Amino acid sequence: MARGLAVMSVLLFVLATTTKADMEGRSRPNALGNSSAPTHLHFYFHDKVTSPSPSAVRVVNPPNNISLTFLGMVVVMDDPLTERPDPASKPVGRAQGMYAINIVLTAGSYNGSVVIVLGSNHISDIIREMPILGGTGHFRFARGYAQARTYFLDPNGLDAIVEYNEIVVMSVLLFVLAATTKADTQSGYGPRCSSLCNSSAPTHIHFYFHDKITGPSPSAVQVVSPPNKTSPTSFGTVYVMDDPLTEGPDPRSKPVGRAQGMYLSSDQVRIGFLQAMNIVLTAGLYNGSVITVLGSNHISDSIREMPVVGGTSAFRFARGYAQARTYFLDSNGLDAIVEYNVYVFH
Secondary structure: OOOOEEEEEEEEEEOOOOOOOOOOOOOOOOHHHOOOOOOOEEEEEEEEOOOOOOOEEEEEOOOOOOOOOOOOOEEEEEEEEEOOOOOOOOEEEEEEEOOEEEEEEOOHHHOOOEEEEEOOOOOOOOEEEEEEEEEEHHHOOOEEEEEEEEEEOOOOOOOOOOOOOOEEEEEEEEEEEOOOOOOOOOOOOOOOOOHHHOOOOOEEEEEEEEEOOOOOOOOEEEEEOOOOOOOOOOOOOEEEEEEEEEOOOOOOOOEEEEEEEEEEEOOOOOOOEEEEEEEEEOOHHHOOOEEEEEEEEOOOOOOEEEEEEEEEHHHOOOEEEEEEEEEEEOOOOOOEEEEEEEEEEO
16 A cells, blocks of 8 residues: 555445444444544545655665565555545545554634544455544544555555556545534643543543753654655655643643654655654552553644543543643744643543
8 A cells, every 4th residue: 555546435324223234235334423423524535655745755764685575664645635535636635644643634614623543454355444543623522443445456556557546545444433512722622532531520631741952962862853844844754753741831830741652754745744642641649550641733733632531540431632722932943832631531
């Protein structure tokens, strides 16, 4: 899939507990599904690594050049999603990430919403299934799964025939479990949570996140450079972070934890990252607990939202969301202080 132009036909559902049919004849949503009817979205996913303007770029080569599976290779994508298999058909979104995907919807009723997919995809299997871990906007607290089926594969998997024979067409079913209420403090979408939340109020955790790339002791380091040095968004760049979290915006204020993980540039048009981090709390009532966040972070937006997909200790089985707001950005656009409000049901 990473060596040509891949096209995926995607069906997106918000599952009711009573839904009985999927592409294989069975679907078994649990109590998370509530009782709402499924929502269905359909689009095609185009993954192109060839031509002067690829939508996916190889950022790490396989360490062993004779590996039959390219073990260790990393590809970052900003793949267009369209209404039809034709790349010129109506655009409906982008798939951004590194095969851990933010499905960013840009048309229709769910314009601006994001669905997060992370899982194993063996493209030679007839049917592949990948979990949906969360989402934002209309898909806050989403759960579900994606099923992929290869529709067409160029026998070479290379650039032998440009435009058409580099196409992999994959039929995909996405099933998303979400609730339906619509109240929110800042984003216009509600803290929609199903019976998972047990009607209890979420735990609110507030802190400041210090991401320092410059100086002799950075807290975030660039581990992969952008393959295209002229990219305006440094597409494909990967950073690893161990950022301090403090009670106030002053870096010298009381430390409350660390944000450990990675973020990679996954948007070719505006600066945006796939961000995966463990919020390791080191003070207060939740000292020793971890909150895991995975989502899309476009840093020019005034408020960014990323799903909480789990946690440990006090936050085992946690669900929720993190809202980020830039408090300070230095003149070179590298070092930043970001205010976080994290809301967790646990």
